[in-house]
Amino acid sequence: MEAASGLAETAAPERPAPRADVWGQLAPLLLVFAAAALVPFVGNDYWVLIATRAAIYWLLVAALNLMVGFAGQLAIGYVALLALGAYTTSILAAGNVLPPVPALVALIAAGVVGAAFGVVVGLPALRLRTFYFAISTLGFATIVTQIALAWQSVTGGGIGLPGPELPAPFDTAAGFFWFCLGASALCTWMTFNLAHSRFGRALIAIRDADVAAEATGISKPRLLVTVFLFCGAAAAIAGGLFATLQTYITPDAFSFDLSVLFFIAILIGGRGSILGPMLGTIILTLLPEFAAPLAAWSTFLYAGLLLAIVLGMPGGIAAALDFKNRRPLESNRAIVPRPALLAGILPEASAPRPIRAEGVVLAFGGVRALDGVTLEVRPGQVHGLIGPNGSGKTTLLNVVSGYYRPQEGRVRLGDGELEPGDPRTRASRGIARTFQMPRIVGEASVIENVMIGGTVQGRASFPEAMLSLPRQRREEQDFRTAASRALQAVGLEALANVRADRLQHSELRFIEIARALMLRPAFLLLDEPAAGLSTEEIKRLSELIRQVSRRGAGVLLVEHHADLIFDVCDHVTVLNLGRVLAEGTPAEIRVHKEVVSAYLGG
């Protein structure tokens, strides 16, 4: 104990922030592309054709991967956008409706149309739950082919129409292949950049910890719509190239089997990976070619693979290739926070504005969970909130952080009112929180989880992130530095690159605190941070909380551990049955008659 606290006192020399291992992750992708570029030299025309098809599919899948693999939106009918792009390009190039335009122009126009329809297809995802959204994309896929069949004057109906021909030098088999390969490489690079930006991390947060994502200020609708634009454009351009490859398109070419291929390639590859889905796409494209008799059974094979992956290896190929996370972790590890490092994280003096909840009433059905509660959290103070189970502590915290909209009363920050019922607005006002059950992205590394906390501070836009422009790169490095500082402050820097789901429960609690610190919060709301911690860990936690408040931040602490509350709080409010039973300094509360009989016992 002595040694540990001694260690905590010394301000450990700050380590340089670890750089992201970008090249290590990019190398396998480059290798695949380099090998693919050689296909025309070593294979015959047939192999070039297959490789072209794989490149076109990957162009679509690479983008769709952001939506399905990263954001976890189960868009299973994406062949609709491939068809849309194929028809748009072919119609514009053939001049069925407007005067004919050059094929490359038609391709770009298809990208624009695809982006618009990408939003239309995706829009239901903003309101509907998974299965509903899956079905709605399925419905969309059926409808696009039916319209293509019915709208004979434009699409040629069942007879179809010729695909566009690209100009020289892309009009030979090899030239066209390299063009497609280049397009898919570009798309891969963009998705790679996005995946390693705050946008990619926010997508994963939406998938695995959507409640926490809201608390960090991530706006799901805005982010998803941007991604839908990107996916739609990429898919439609892939469609245009697909039409060129086919030379002639009919509605039959866009069977549901293709949708299944796209979708399953991502899941076989593994969610949140780029290399995995890429290998998945290549395998699924080649599989029927290697075993010609199996061609009729290809969908059955895909589906069987999907089932096997879901049941046996939910992480997919990516998890199988993730050797780094197989190494056993040190089993006997202690969390040793270094509160002294908080100086580098929290701003010296925050604006002296308190959070005030005034007369908050919230009833669930007939139960008045909060019955006119008033409470003030001042900057620089630790405010304890205690009370029996069901007394409304967490409910009040949820009202303050915007998850519940109170039926009466309001929450103020200084003179302004905090938007009721909108948790996404809290982060930009410097209000951070943790959760009773830690809400962590298990499949992301610890440091990525912490970096999610800084999302609202990002200034680089989506296009900047996509193209990895200087401001984005600078910002990314800043995020990493800040996250690594926060991890050092809570004592988890040794685990920075470990997958978060391999950690112990108590460590997850400290990750949540580190994530909250990324906001440089003026207020920190902690929901039972000590639950499940050992006595030793609670002591260190209490020191950390005290130091956070000494740096000028206001802390609202919901807790059951009376020791922690009386040790660290400047002010305590006791709730009972949704009302304030007592408030005052810890010393006053400890001897308060009603509190002792209702809660503390003794």
Add this chain to the structure above:
Amino acid sequence: MLASIIAAGLAVGAVYALIGVTYNVMFATSRVMSFTAGQLGMLGGVFGSLFALRLGVPLLPAFVLSLAACAIVGIVTEFVAVRPVLKSLEQHLYVLSTLALALMIQQVTAIEWSTEPQPFPRVFGIGSGVFDEKFWLPVAACAAAIVALELLYRRTLVGRAFLAIAEDNFAARALGLPERNLRVASYALAGAIGGLAGFAGGELLLAFVANGALLNFYGFVPVALGGLGNNRGAVVGGFALGLFQQAANFLVGGIFSSVAVFVLFIVVLLAAPQGLFGAPATRRV
């Protein structure tokens, strides 16, 4: 014309309603929406045609065999695609596992049976015109299934156990209900209901492999509109959908009627994500 719209609308509506009930019966005991629901409807028609026409089994045994075969498919669904992923319900793995199984069923049917619509036998040979059995049989089957389900749920111990599990899984298990066996039973029941939908609608929809995907979508629409797990909502929604679709079919033509249904589905869901009769969302934090 109006009469035939109504006859056809009620008939397909009854099939959609039964598939909706299939979704619901599976959902009730497992909280899983299974993509195999529509495939079960397709299989009802295919098995009926297989037993009665290809193998020459008399109609009544053919009917019983079809339902039994579909019930087995239902049980297989539970064992293969539902049970293993129940623990990770939060991650929605069931969407993938049931989709995979549904695709496998569809592909096997396409290869082993036929990709073209195959004839379905006349069942009773009663009625003609708008009173042809192909129109009233699905409606009768739907009514019978609903009455039987109500009797099961209200009057029998097993039915009440189903309700208990649907209401509160943990509490039901704490009371000592054999939750697993009941879940398997409910999947068998759902399989039989799906098979009934396909068999009763066989003369109308034929024994056609493409019905699977179609029924998956059109059977889900009433569930979505009526609210998850709400059988009455599914029946009302099913008939409404059938009538709307047939009317649109007549007014704007076949292909654009499916566009109309799709647009209606999306618009209603965006306006009321819980369905028209559904319960509000549960707490998240």
